[in-house]
Every structure is written in C-alpha cells, then in structure tokens.
Amino acid sequence: MTWTFTHDLAAFRAAAGPAVAAEPVTNTTLLTVLDALERRGTDAYGSAEPFFGWWTAADGGVAGALLCTPPYPLLIGALSEQAVRELGTALATEPLLAGVDALNVRRRDARALAAAWGRPSEVTEENRLYRLAGLLAPDPAPAGRARTAAEADLPLLLDWAGAFTREARVPGGPSEASLRDRLSYGGMLLWERAGTPVSMAGFFRPIGSASRVGPVYTPPELRGRGYAAGVTHAVSEAARAAGASEVLLFTDLANPTSNGVYQRLGYIPVEDRVEVAAL
Numbered sequence: 001m002t003w004t005f006t007h008d009l010a011a012f013r014a015a016a017g018p019a020v021a022a023e024p025v026t027n028t029t030l031l032t033v034l035d036a037l038e039r040r041g042t043d044a045y046g047s048a049e050p051f052f053g054w055w056t057a058a059d060g061g062v063a064g065a066l067l068c069t070p071p072y073p074l075l076i077g078a079l080s081e082q083a084v085r086e087l088g089t090a091l092a093t094e095p096l097l098a099g100v101d102a103l104n105v106r107r108r109d110a111r112a113l114a115a116a117w118g119r120p121s122e123v124t125e126e127n128r129l130y131r132l133a134g135l136l137a138p139d140p141a142p143a144g145r146a147r148t149a150a151e152a153d154l155p156l157l158l159d160w161a162g163a164f165t166r167e168a169r170v171p172g173g174p175s176e177a178s179l180r181d182r183l184s185y186g187g188m189l190l191w192e193r194a195g196t197p198v199s200m201a202g203f204f205r206p207i208g209s210a211s212r213v214g215p216v217y218t219p220p221e222l223r224g225r226g227y228a229a230g231v232t233h234a235v236s237e238a239a240r241a242a243g244a245s246e247v248l249l250f251t252d253l254a255n256p257t258s259n260g261v262y263q264r265l266g267y268i269p270v271e272d273r274v275e276v277a278a279l
Contacts, residue, residue: 001055001056001082001086002055002056002086003053003054003055003056003083003087003094004053004054004056005051005052005053005096005097006051006052006053007050007051007052007096009037009038009052011052012052012065012067013034013038015054016052016062017034018062019054019061019062019063019064019065020065020077021207023077023078024208024209024246025129025131025246025248026078026129026270027065027077027078028212028248029104029212029250030065030066030067030075030077031207031208032204032205033045033067034067035205035207036181037050039181040177044069044177044178045070045072045172045175046069046071048069048070048071050067050069050070051067051096052066052067052068053065053066053067053090054066055080055083055086055087057080057083063079064078064079064083065077066087068100070099071171072104072171072172073100073102073103073104073275073277074097074102074103074104075104076103076105079109081112084109084112084113084116085116086116087113087116088112088113088117091116091119092119101277102124102275102276102278103117103275104273104275105273106271107126107271107272107274108271110276113276114276119278119279120278120279121276121277121279122276122277122279123274123275124275124276124277125252125254125275126252126254126272126273126274127250127251127252127253127272128251128253128259128269128270128272128273129248129250129272130249130250130251130262130263130267130268130269130270131247131268131270132247132265132266132268133267134266135233135236135240135266136233136264136265136266137233138226138230138233138265141226142191142225142226142227142229143193143225143226144191144192144193144194144198144227144230145191145192146189146191146192146230146231146234147190147192148186148188148189148190149182149183149188149190149200150183151183153190153197154176154179154180154183156190157174157179157188157200158174158179160200160217161174161215162174163219164215164217167217181205182202185205185242186242187202187204187205187242188201188202189202189231189234189235190231191227191230191231191234198218198219198222198227199216199218199222199228200216200217200218200231201213201215201217201231201232201235202215202235203235203238203239203247205242206239206244209244209245209246210247210248211243211244211246211248212247212248212249212250213235213239213247213248213249214250216231216232216235216249216258228258229264232249232261236265248270249262249267250273253272
C-alpha cells in the first residue's frame with residue numbers, strides 16, 4: 001500500500017485513469033482537469049508544471065488519485081481512510097508535495113487529512129456537489145431565451161468569466177483557450193432579453209456518463225430577475241443533449257440563493273467538498 005507521485009501525465013493516466021473514471025460523479029473535477037491537460041497541454045492552467053499521484057491498495061489495484069495544477073489547490077479524489085492518513089504523511093515528506101499549501105478535498109476526509117498533515121490550517125471555502133435528478137422548468141419563467149454562444153461572443157465571455165473568477169476568488173484568470181474549446185462543442189450558452197445578453201452558463205464536455213455545469217454568471221445589476229435559472233435550465237438540457245446521463249454542478253455553500261435556485265431546477269445534493277489552507 002503506497003502513494004506514487006510523478007510529473008508524468010501519461011504514467012498517471014495509465015496507472016490511475018481507470019480508477020478515476022470508475023467514479024465519474026465524485027471525481028468530476030479530476031476528470032475535467034485531466035481532459036483539459038490532455039487536450040490543451042500541461043500548461044493549460046499555468047506555467048507551473050502539474051503533478052499527479054495515485055494510491056495503490058493492498059490488492060495491488062489503484063484505489064484513489066490526486067493532481068495539482070499550481071496555483072490551484074491540491075485536488076484530491078475519493079480515498080479510503082488509510083489513503084487519507086498516508087497522504088497526510090506524504091505532504092510532510094514527499095518532495096513533489098513540498099509547495100502544497102491548500103487542499104481541495106471531500107469534507108468527510110478533510111479533518112483526518114488536516115490532522116495527518118500536521119500543519120495549522122483552516123477551511124477557507126465550502127462547496128456542495130449536486131446532480132440533476134429530474135429537470136424542472138423555472139417558475140416563474142424569466143423573460144428572454146437561451147442561445148448557444150458563438151465566436152463573436154468571445155470578448156463578452158472573457159469579460160464575464162473574469163468577473164466570475166474574481167467574485168468566486170478562483171486563482172488565475174479566464175483562459176481564452178478554454179473558452180474557445182467550449183465554443184467548439186457548443187458548451188457556452190447566453191440568456192438574452194430583447195436581443196441583449198444578460199446571463200451566461202457553460203458545461204464541460206461529457207466524459208464517460210457525466211458533464212458538469214459551470215460557470216454560471218449574471219452581472220450584479222441584472223440579478224434577481226430569474227436569468228440565472230433560465231440559462232442553467234437551458235445549459236442542463238444542452239449537457240444532456242450532448243450525451244451526459246449525469247449532469248452535475250458545484251455551489252458555494254456561502255451563497256444560499258444559488259443553492260436554492262439549483263434545487264428548484266431539480267438538482268439534489270451528492271456530497272460536500274472543502275478547501276483547506278495552511279496558516
């Protein structure tokens with residue numbers, strides 16, 4: 001039973017890919033990050049070299065994985081209790097993990113991992129993963145309609161994506177390459193009223209059976225009119241039409257409005273994840 005760490009994306013994919021893909025809901029973010037690294041290169045999230053890790057269980061099979069694309073937190077998938085404890089030790093001893101100062105981990109694993117890490121830390125963000133159980137139309141229906149974003153919309157998408165990342169305190173800025181990739185498969189939608197865009201939402205390319213919605217953004221001066229509900233409903237339909245049988249999204253638990261909107265559209269909770277930062 002051991003953790004293996006590497007900068008080699010191909011080695012990680014060969015060793016851990018099947019285990020990650022076997023849990024497409026819990027590992028949704030791992031899968032979309034891996035997809036981006038393979039499609040756009042290992043600099044897709046910045047100039048720092050990403051690294052990867054996997055846990056080999058007593059039977060010799062891979063039973064958990066993680067990755068890190070600096071400056072983002074270490075992204076940790078579904079793990080056993082023993083894998084969590086051993087990862088805490090590795091955070092203090094493994095050279096590839098020496099620069100890690102923040103973790104993105106399931107809430108159920110966060111306390112044990114933070115204790116094993118042995119560094120003073122605090123929870124800085126709490127998110128909830130939802131899956132779509134049965135799509136419900138917004139009630140009341142917002143004014144306007146959805147349309148698929150096109151190349152001409154790229155400047156607006158970049159502007160709104162930048163505003164979203166600042167508001168959500170996401171490291172780094174919006175990537176033109178990632179938005180162009182979304183446009184290539186119809187993965188960005190705009191909600192328009194009287195021909196003017198008032199809200200946007202995207203979905204990640206389906207991987208296996210699952211696709212994740214995000215980001216969803218409405219400029220502050222246009223909020224409270226149901227546009228986010230309208231575009232989220234439309235993008236959820238688009239993800240299903242693109243082949244996803246599982247449609248997922250994350251919400252910030254500090255935002256009760258968005259959590260309420262998504263539940264009224266038919267999303268149900270799966271699990272919570274937290275970000276834990278070293279002090």
